[in-house]
Amino acid sequence: MSRLPKALAPALRACARCGVRPAPCFLTVNIARQTAALFRWRSGRYAPVRTFRCSTSKFGIGERAGSNRTPRGLHRVAQKIGGGWPPGAVFKGRRLIGYTWRGLPWASITHRILWLEGLEPGFNRGGDVDSFRRCIYIHGTGDETTLGRPDSHGCIHLSADDLLPLYDKLPEGTLVWLAPSASYS
Numbered sequence: 001m002s003r004l005p006k007a008l009a010p011a012l013r014a015c016a017r018c019g020v021r022p023a024p025c026f027l028t029v030n031i032a033r034q035t036a037a038l039f040r041w042r043s044g045r046y047a048p049v050r051t052f053r054c055s056t057s058k059f060g061i062g063e064r065a066g067s068n069r070t071p072r073g074l075h076r077v078a079q080k081i082g083g084g085w086p087p088g089a090v091f092k093g094r095r096l097i098g099y100t101w102r103g104l105p106w107a108s109i110t111h112r113i114l115w116l117e118g119l120e121p122g123f124n125r126g127g128d129v130d131s132f133r134r135c136i137y138i139h140g141t142g143d144e145t146t147l148g149r150p151d152s153h154g155c156i157h158l159s160a161d162d163l164l165p166l167y168d169k170l171p172e173g174t175l176v177w178l179a180p181s182a183s184y185s
Contacts, residue, residue: 004045005039007030008026008177011026014074022175024040026176029177029179030181031061031070031178032180035052053147053148053159055149056157058153064129065134071154075124076174080114081112082096087111088111090104090109109137109141111164113138114137116136139163140157140163
């Protein structure tokens with residue numbers, strides 16, 4: 001029997017704690033390394049599919065509303081926004097407001113949005129730590145030169161080349177593990 005990928009062990013413990021059934025796909029974000037990794041259930045185990053460079057908060061890690069920090073823990077994709085729009089679509093308040101090639105080249109929320117919902121009550125769900133109410137997303141950015149280093153206001157940024165196919169592959173409900181490092185439990 002093959003070992004469980006190190007990045008998923010604490011995520012699956014969180015699933016058990018929260019009574020959440022693991023999904024066929026799992027996306028992990030390693031905040032320390034500024035990487036995201038996609039795993040898919042195959043042949044009785046989670047197998048790595050792809051790793052992406054990302055950008056998390058330049059303000060650090062934290063769950064509190066108004067902190068502009070990237071929250072930790074178990075999340076799921078609650079809503080997908082932007083499907084069908086061309087690459088370069090720019091969003092504000094989850095509504096299309098223009099395009100990067102039409103006067104908005106450095107827009108902060110571009111291409112697609114995967115809106116995250118925290119699944120750990122009192123930690124990233126409910127009260128002033130609620131990731132969904134904080135509008136924590138995985139989304140594109142108009143300035144992809146910042147990928148690989150902290151630069152967001154709490155969200156996770158991906159390149160258009162990574163985000164667009166990921167958006168198409170992942171259904172709502174996909175589990176997302178946001179960890180300060182691969183060994184976060």
